[in-house]
Amino acid sequence: MRLTTKGRYAVTAMLDLALHAERGPISLADISKRQDISLSYLEQLFSRLRQSGLVSSVRGPGGGYRLARDTAEICVAEIIDAVNESVDATSCGGNSDCSAGEQCLTHYLWTDLSRQIHGFLNGISLADMVARADVQEVARRQDGRAAEDALDRVAEQKVAIIGGLQ
Amino acid sequence: MRLTTKGRYAVTAMLDLALHAERGPISLADISKRQDISLSYLEQLFSRLRQSGLVSSVRGPGGGYRLARDTAEICVAEIIDAVNESVDATSCGGNSDCSAGEQCLTHYLWTDLSRQIHGFLNGISLADMVARADVQEVARRQDGRAAEDALDRVAEQKVAIIGGLQ
DNA sequence: TATATACTTGACTGAAGTAGTAGGTTATTA
């Protein structure tokens, strides 16, 4: 069992998608900026998310990704599964051949733990996350900063134009 | 967060110690045979378990390891901690600096998950494991096989002796 | 229809961790 940036990034990106769904397709470049995740790395992750049927893509200018299902129908466990991170805590994958072909002493402990984790992550949908106050606050902060950055870019262009006129 | 053979082996070995505590110090060679874990690898793990004060050692012939505390006072979470496997699911270690120095969108999700896992593993002591029927069954099977192996070795010695006499 | 935009794919890489192996030294006891 492992949970690394891979699964965390995937969930974060999917949540970003859920939060900005009303704007139409969201480009990975946008998510990359907002969530501070490498664009190329996001491309890899979304390739898997698309193959798993969690998102659909729209190509061409103005394109991007959108959720394939309602936010209430996508749970965190699915997203982590999609990017190939297993939440299984046993070494045998539940086959009970963990110690010289037979069940190891601690087999049931890991089985119980797996059930515990899976139950927890299965019970949380993107809709649940979107509804949380703390998530909304972070999202507001991130959107605010993105707007500032956009203004900065406009200002820079003005300076460049004025510089060109002189 | 990751849970690999390292943590699993450590818990299994500690449970083996708990199950055979009445025999006095248990050698790593015994555990290695019973649990099918590499002896050298066990040495590495027990070095950490000793440093963490979970086991004490007895050197010399007839020596080995024994639990430093009562089985009811040692929980699974401690053992996994001791061999340096973290059960923390956040990337920031709880520092909330996960996304460009600020809290990431999914911070609370990983914090909750960590609490969940830690609570589960903290609530299970070695005594709880020893008391489980499934654990006792596997232990009986392993002890039975160990006894058979011992008989086999005696038989081999006899053959060797007879061979030497001829 | 040219072109910018955006998604897609594959190969590659440095760093880190896993799961060991090998070969010693030191302490104890029979």
Add this chain to the structure above:
DNA sequence: TAATAACCTACTACTTCAGTCAAGTATATA
């Protein structure tokens, strides 16, 4: 003093992570 078992150090093959780079392909707009 020989055997036993803990203790210690160094090494290695392998895998995965996290990310980069480069070359594509598809599509909408001007």
